[in-house]
Each structure stands twice: as C-alpha cells, then as structure tokens.
Amino acid sequence: MNVLTRVLAALRTVAAVALLAMMLVTIVDVTMRSVLNELVLGAVELVQLALVATVYLALPETLLRGEHITVDVVDQALSPTALRRLRRIAAIVTTLLVVALAWRTIPPALDTIEIGDLTTDLGISLVWYWLPLVVGAVAGAVAAVVYAVGEFADRSAAGSAPGSAAGHAADPGDA
C-alpha cells in the first residue's frame, strides 16, 4: 500500500467517523426533544459540518479507484485500442475538472479566514466547514492525476484501477 493510498484511506476513515457522529448527534437531539422537551443547541450546525466531512473526505479515494458512475454501453462495439483511448480521455477530462475545482475552492476558503464568519448557535468558524472541502478537493485532484497516470501506463482495454473494470463500481443509491 503506497503513501497516497494510506492517506486517502485515513481521510475515508475520518469521513466514516463524521457519518457516525452525524447519526449520534441527531439521535441525541431527537431523544432530548422527545424525553426532556429540550433542543440540543447547534445540532443542525454539527450535522452540516459532519456532512461536509463525510462527502468531501471520502471523495478522493473514489477518484483514485475510478468509482464514479460511467456508462459503458459502447464497450462492446469498440476495439481494445479505441476503448483504451476513451478511458484515457475520460481520465484527463476528470482530472482537469477536479484540478479546476480544487484551485477555485481555495480563494473563497481564504476569504472566510479573513472575514472570520461564525455559525449562529455554536459560533463555529466557517473555516472548519471549508477545511474538509479544500482538503478533499486537493487530495481528489492528486488522486485524479494518479488515476490518469495509471490509465496511461496500463496497456489493457479493461483498465487496471480497482473498480474501473465494472464501469458501475459504486452504487450511488441509484440508484
């Protein structure tokens, strides 16, 4: 397991912890409201923070594994060479978009530090909400580049990245 894989797996673990926290905060909120008729101050803000962490910290690993939904209807009709070319084009286009995304999330995140906005109930700095987004986007950009390099190194039509062969590796609830 190389360094990048380990770092992205660690980010995914943080995302999983955030999801668990999201569940527990909501449960405590519901219990307090039902049993003690009291609201947990800032439960909504904590859930929102957990959601941002869940989504963006898990994103880089899915990019490294090529798990994003792709329609592979043309595969049967194409030669292995043509298919390999399409896979490479898709990897380049994905990389360009994710790199642009990472680049453009940094300025508004820096603005937040300067302005110093806080949430209403708990007074959490909005920087904490931007942090998982920026970390996820930058790590995602690195993951997309590594995935694209892997596609160019791979000579087979099916591709070597885990999850890419099926074309529909992840089930987004359709889902």
Added chain:
Amino acid sequence: MATEWIGLLSIFAIVALVLFRIPVAVAMGLVGTIGYAIVDDWSAALNRLGNTPFELAEGYSFSVVPLFLLMGAVAARSGMSGDLFRSANAMFAGRRGTVAMAAVGACAGFGAICGSSLATAATMSRIAIPEMRRLGYDERLAAGAVASGGTLGILIPPSVILIVYAVIAQESVALLFAAGLIPGLVLTALHVVVIWALVTRRPELAPAAHRQPDWRERLRDVAAMWQMLVLFVISVGGIYVGLFSPTEAAAVGCLGAIALGFATRRIGIRAVVESLGETVRTTAVLFFIVIMAFIYAYFLVLTRLPQSLVEFVTALGWSPLAVMLLVIAFYLILGCFLDAIGMILITVPVFGPMVTGLGYDPVWFGILVVLVVEIGLITPPVGMNLFVIRAQQPDISIATLYRGVLPFLSAGAILIALLLAFPRLALWLPQLLYG
C-alpha cells in the same frame, strides 16, 4: 446564438459525453462550467465552480441521504433479506410461481428499509435466483422477477432517488415519501399479477406448487420479517405521523438497524465499520454528481431554457396530457442510455417548471419521473439492475436477462397509465397525512 439554444445543446452534449464514457458527474460539471462561461464569462463560471460545493454545508436536509444509505447497508449485512424471502414464500405458498412472487415481495420489503434499487437487486439476486434455479424455475422468469422487483426499492420509501428529486425540485421529502408508498405497493401487486399470468399461460416456466404449509408454519415464517417491519415503522412511519423529520428518521433507523443486528447477534462491530466505509464512498460518488448537477442547473437558469420551454409549450396549445405523454416518451428513450440519478438531475430543472406550469402537481410528477426512471433501470442497453444480476450470476446470459424482464415492463406501463388517469393514487396519502 440565443442562450436558450445553448441550453438545449448542452443536454445533447452531456448525453454524448456520458455515452463516450465520461463519468456522469464530470460531464455535468464540465458542460455546466463551459456553458456558464459562454453565456456569462470565465471568471464567473470558475467562481461558480469553486463556490457551489460549499452549498452542501448549508443543506441540512442532504444529511438524510447517507443516513438512509447506512441503514440499508447495515440491514443488508444483518440477513434481513433472507428473512423477508422466507416470509414472502410463506405468504404466497401453494401456488405455481410461489418463489418468483416471493422474490418480488421480498424486494418490496427490502425496498422499505433500503433506498437503493441496485442494492435491492444485488441482495435479492444472491438469495432468490439460486433458490429458483435449484427448484427448476426458468432462468428468464427467475432473473426477470429479481431485476424488475429490484426497481421497487426506489419507489417504496425510503428512496434515495426520491430524495434527489426533492433536492433538485425543492420539494418536501416527507411529501414524496408519502406519495411513493401506494404506487409502490400497486407496482408490487402488478409484478405478482405478471408472474401469475406468465405461469398460468406457460406452466413450464415454474414447477408445480409444493406442499402447502399448515397455518402454524406459515404464521411463523411470515413473522420472520418483524425486523423489517420494526425498522420501517420507526423510520418511515415516524415521518408519516410527524414524529421525526426525514434526517431524524434516518438516524433512528440506522441506530435501530445496528441495535437489531447486535441483539440478534447477526452483525458485530466489523460489519458496522464495513457499512460505514461503504456508505461514505457511495455518498461521495452520489454527492459529486449532485454538486455538479447544481453547477449545471445554475447554467440552465442563466440560459432561460426552462422558462422558454414553458412559453413554447403554452404557445403550442397542446393538451397537458399530450405534453405529458411526450415527456414520458422522452424519459423512456433517455432511460435506455442514462443512469437514474443523472437523468433526474439533468431533466428535472428543464421539465419541472414546464410540467407545473401545465397544472400538474410537482409531487405527483416526482413519483411519475421515478417510476419512468425505474423502467430505465431494466431496459437495454443500459439497464443497471441487469448488470448487477449479471455480475452476481455470470452464467445467465445478458440476452436471457433482457427476455426475462420484458414481460415486467407491462407492470410499469400499467402503473404509468393509472397515475395519469388517477393522480390521487400518489396524492391521496400526502393529502391525508399533511393536509
């Protein structure tokens, strides 16, 4: 070129990119950003790209998605699907085609605790198809019943697709969950009728009924689905009676699924950790599409395509029903090539205002769209449920699968007709619960 034409071209551009293997999210984000730059300018387009992902931090209602996904992932690991299959078998026992009907019934039951069609098809195909093959069922009937039955998972609440529709159409998740229940149950019944008609006309498709179990045995087996009922009642039931918001219901459902799994000793910490890992990856994939769809939707608003379409259709003077039939035909064709989430996110911002402008209820339209998208999950060449079953049962040919699901398309077609003729089929329960 008028901006409306740029908007219209963008739809074709996305479909073309997706067909050439560009990931759905990337195709929407790319077309949205470039389109925005053409209509406005590059600086505004790139600012939109950088700022839109933060909208997730302001959307508390989005948190319902990972929580319901987690509930389904835990339930799948707790063996509830096997219990449901046993219960459904007991309900339909004594008829030719019992096991195929049970597979559909179990799919509907699993759909009531899992918001995903693919997860429902994957789980049930592991249990029901080998059993049907062992008993001598025709492969087409076995695979067709599970592939089509799997689609029930996205109409019966909780449903991730209904939540995605709610997000993009800015509708209430609770209303949509209430509206989906009766059409989902009707569709389940229609599936059972299709199986009954198939085995009555062609008895060779399924073996003759086995011995009929006595009522004591039957009652015991039916009771095996108690865990599913408990989860459905505390989560979706909690939303219906106004006890919980959808997010709260999903969190309670997650805790319930984990507690039941531990209490029955069917899962341990390891299964919960695996479920969390699987759920966050699925959530990331799903929300990447949703965020990119937001960027695309901003561009569409800029082109004025949705408003122009409303004006165009009004000027045509066609009856609302004729327009709706055209919209349904469009979805059915698109469903052959695109995945469900992509289809909803690309089309609802365009068609939503037009359909509500014609006087249709947006909640009713949501149910109709999800139903039509469901049909897309089992129509070739891009029938995701068929791919899932093929991955689980590689010795069943794709041609057998296509032939197997064909009769079940009639169930979806009948429900579309029923929804068009009787909109109250979807709207009665929301009106009863929420006025």
